[in-house]
Amino acid sequence: MGQRVGLEVSLACSEAVKLANVDVIAAYPITPQTHIVEHLSELVADGHLDAEFVPVESEHTAMSACVGSSAAGARTFTSSAAQGLALMHEILFIASSLRLPIVMAVANRSLSGPISIWNDHSDIMAERDINWIQYFAENGQEVLDLTIAAFKIAEDKRVTLPVAVNLDGFVLTHVIEPIDMPDQKEVDAYLPPFAPQQKLDIANPISMGLVGVPEIYTEAKKACQVALEESYGVIKEHWDGFAKQFGRQYNPIETYKADDAEILLVTMGSLGETCMSAVDQMRADGLKVGQVRIRLWRPFPADDFLAAVKGAKSLVVMDRALQPGSASGPVATELKSLLFDRGKQMYVSNFVAGLGGRDVTRADFAGMVKKTMEAQSAGQQMACEMWGVKE
Amino acid sequence: MADSGMQSWKSLALGCAMTEPGTSKRFNTGDWRSRRRPVTDREACIKCGRCYILCPDMCYAPDPKAEGFYNWDSFYCKGCGICIVECPKDAISWQEEKEEDKYGPACGS
Ligand code: SF4
Numbered sequence: 014m015g016q017r018v019g020l021e022v023s024l025a026c027s028e029a030v031k032l033a034n035v036d037v038i039a040a041y042p043i044t045p046q047t048h049i050v051e052h053l054s055e056l057v058a059d060g061h062l063d064a065e066f067v068p069v070e071s072e073h074t075a076m077s078a079c080v081g082s083s084a085a086g087a088r089t090f091t092s093s094a095a096q097g098l099a100l101m102h103e104i105l106f107i108a109s110s111l112r113l114p115i116v117m118a119v120a121n122r123s124l125s126g127p128i129s130i131w132n133d134h135s136d137i138m139a140e141r142d143i144n145w146i147q148y149f150a151e152n153g154q155e156v157l158d159l160t161i162a163a164f165k166i167a168e169d170k171r172v173t174l175p176v177a178v179n180l181d182g183f184v185l186t187h188v189i190e191p192i193d194m195p196d197q198k199e200v201d202a203y204l205p206p207f208a209p210q211q212k213l214d215i216a217n218p219i220s221m222g223l224v225g226v227p228e229i230y231t232e233a234k235k236a237c238q239v240a241l242e243e244s245y246g247v248i249k250e251h252w253d254g255f256a257k258q259f260g261r262q263y264n265p266i267e268t269y270k271a272d273d274a275e276i277l278l279v280t281m282g283s284l285g286e287t288c289m290s291a292v293d294q295m296r297a298d299g300l301k302v303g304q305v306r307i308r309l310w311r312p313f314p315a316d317d318f319l320a321a322v323k324g325a326k327s328l329v330v331m332d333r334a335l336q337p338g339s340a341s342g343p344v345a346t347e348l349k350s351l352l353f354d355r356g357k358q359m360y361v362s363n364f365v366a367g368l369g370g371r372d373v374t375r376a377d378f379a380g381m382v383k384k385t386m387e388a389q390s391a392g393q394q395m396a397c398e399m400w401g402v403k404e
Numbered sequence: 405m406a407d408s409g410m411q412s413w414k415s416l417a418l419g420c421a422m423t424e425p426g427t428s429k430r431f432n433t434g435d436w437r438s439r440r441r442p443v444t445d446r447e448a449c450i451k452c453g454r455c456y457i458l459c460p461d462m463c464y465a466p467d468p469k470a471e472g473f474y475n476w477d478s479f480y481c482k483g484c485g486i487c488i489v490e491c492p493k494d495a496i497s498w499q500e501e502k503e504e505d506k507y508g509p510a511c512g513s
C-alpha cells in the first residue's frame with residue numbers, strides 16, 4: 014500500500030517518473046517546468062533513481078537526445094513548456110514518425126510575446142499536429158497517475174508513440190496537494206520493464222530516420238496517423254487497468270452533472286475544477302448546467318464526446334489559446350467540425366479565457382453561461398469572444 | 405510518377421525503419437537523368453581518374469578489360485554533368501539519350 018503525502022505537483026510528476034523507473038532523462042529547465050527536472054536531477058544525483066540525467070544545452074537537444082535514447086531502447090522522459098516546447102518543434106514530429114515511446118510532461122505556459130511565464134495552452138496548441146498522444150491532467154493526483162500510465166500506453170506494442178501529459182503551469186506545477194503515492198511494487202505490477210519492439214542494436218542492425226521519397230512519404234504518414242487513431246482503444250484499456258490496480262478511473266471524456274443538463278460547459282485542463290464549483294453554484298441557482306471535460310485531446314475521442322453532449326441544447330466551449338484568423342479557438346473548431354460531420358445541430362458559444370495566467374473564476378463561468386443563454390434565446394449567433402478583454 | 409517503388413502503408417516497417425542493409429544499391433538514381441548522358445572519348449582520355457574520383461554517385465569504375473580507363477554506370481548516373489566539367493581533356497561530352505535507352509548496358513562494358 015502506498016501512502017498519502019503532501020507534495021508539490023511538479024515533484025509528484027518527478028516521483029511518477031522515478032516510480033516508472035526511467036532509464037534516461039534529457040531536459041532543459043524552463044519555468045514553470047523547472048521543479049520537475051530539478052527534482053529528477055536530484056533523485057539521480059542522490060542515487061534514488063538509477064538513470065542517466067543528460068543536462069543538455071537546449072530543448073532542441075533535449076528532444077534530440079530523447080529520440081536517440083528511445084531509439085536505443087531506453088525508457089525516456091523529458092519535460093518542457095512554452096518557448097522550450099517550441100524549440101523542440103521539429104524533433105517532436107521525428108519522435109512520432111520514428112514511433113518512439115517517449116513521455117513528456119508539458120507544464121503549459123503562454124508563448125511569448127509579450128513574454129509571459131504564466132499559464133495557458135498556446136504552447137501545446139502550437140504542437141497540436143505532432144502525431145503524439147496528448148492528454149490533460151486537472152489536479153496533482155492526476156498528474157502522478159497519468160504520467161505513470163503514459164509509459165504503459167506509449168510502450169504498448171499496438172501504440173509505440175510518444176505521449177504528452179499536459180499540466181497547467183503554476184496552477185498545478187507550483188501547488189502543494191495531497192497525493193496518494195503508490196508504492197514501487199504496485200507500479201511494477203502495472204508497468205513492466207520497457208521491451209522495445211525495435212531498437213538500434215548492433216547484433217540486429219536497422220536504419221531509422223531515412224529519406225522518404227515521394228513514393229513512400231504519404232504511406233509513412235498514413236501508417237503513423239492510423240497508429241494514433243488506433244491508440245484510442247489501448248489508452249482506454251490501460252486507464253481501465255490503472256483503475257483496477259490503483260482504484261482511480263480515467264476516461265477520454267469525463268462529465269460533471271451533465272446527464273440532465275441543457276447547457277454544457279466544455280473545459281480542458283485545470284479550469285475543469287473551478288468550473289465544477291461554478292456548476293454547483295449555478296445548479297443551486299436553478300440553472301440546468303453541466304460540464305464536459307476533455308481529458309484526451311489527441312486522438313480526439315469523437316464518439317465519447319458526442320455521447321456526453323447528447324441531451325444538451327448548447328455548449329459553452331472554453332479555449333485557453335487563440336487561433337488567430339480563424340472563427341474559433343482550437344477546441345471549439347474541433348467540436349464544431351465534429352458536430353457538423355455528424356449532422357448534429359447545437360448552439361455553440363466559444364470563449365477564449367485564462368490567457369497568460371489570467372484567472373478564470375466561478376463568476377466568469379456564470380457570466381459566460383448567462384451571455385450564451387441570452388444570445389441563444391434572442392436567436393443571435395455568437396462570435397468567438399476573448400473573455401474579459403479590457404476595451 | 406510511376407507506381408514502381410511504391411508499397412502499401414500497411415507493409416512499412418515500424419516508423420518507416422529500414423530493416424535490411426545496403427538498400428541504396430537498389431536506388432535507381434539513373435531515373436533522374438533527362439534526355440542526355442555523359443560519354444567518354446577514350447582517344448582523348450589521359451587516364452587521370454578525375455571522373456572516377458569526383459562523380460558524386462560513384463558511376464565510374466575501373467575497366468577490368470582496359471587498364472586506366474573507366475566504365476560508366478547508367479543505373480546510378482543522374483546526369484549532373486560534374487564529370488564533364490572536371491575532365492581536364494574535355495574527353496567527356498553529352499550525348500542525346502532516348503527514354504527507352506536509359507537503362508541499357510553500361511558504357512564501355
Ligand atoms: S553526369 Fe554526374 S552522375 Fe553522371 S557520371 Fe557524370 S558526374 Fe557521375
Ligand code: SF4
Binds near residue numbers: 452453454495
Ligand atoms: S576525367 Fe577525363 S581524362 Fe580523366 S579519366 Fe576521366 S575521362 Fe579520362
